[in-house]
Amino acid sequence: MRLKAEIWVHAFLRRSFVQGLYGAVLRKGAAEAGAIYVVINRLDGTVMVLGPPPGSAIDETGERLWSEVIPPVTSAPDVAPFIARLAKFDPDIWVVEVEDRTGTAGLTIGAQD
Numbered sequence: 001m002r003l004k005a006e007i008w009v010h011a012f013l014r015r016s017f018v019q020g021l022y023g024a025v026l027r028k029g030a031a032e033a034g035a036i037y038v039v040i041n042r043l044d045g046t047v048m049v050l051g052p053p054p055g056s057a058i059d060e061t062g063e064r065l066w067s068e069v070i071p072p073v074t075s076a077p078d079v080a081p082f083i084a085r086l087a088k089f090d091p092d093i094w095v096v097e098v099e100d101r102t103g104t105a106g107l108t109i110g111a112q113d
Contacts (some may be wrong), residue, residue: 009094010070016098016105023098030092038066039079039097040105042099046072048103066107068105
């Protein structure tokens with residue numbers, strides 16, 4: 001059973017805060033099953049956007065998988081047009097931003113083989 005999107009987002013933010021990271025919900029989506037996108041601000045001028053990968057979004061252990069949906073961009077405002085296009089296509093999306101110098105915010109990026 002998968003967690004509702006809203007519960008996952010709040011748990012992710014709580015875990016981020018415990019790790020000393022700052023994060024915020026930029027856009028609320030459907031509480032039940034909206035797609036989740038995570039903007040990781042590396043605090044060095046680059047930003048990475050992670051979203052659901054093509055195919056299965058959950059690995060065999062139940063961990064949510066992520067893929068980089070756009071190449072790293074130079075600033076957070078550069079992400080806004082991309083997010084606007086996503087929201088126009090799917091109004092149920094969630095967008096969360098986390099500031100993390102390591103660039104992963106504790107997420108599993110890429111498919112596990």
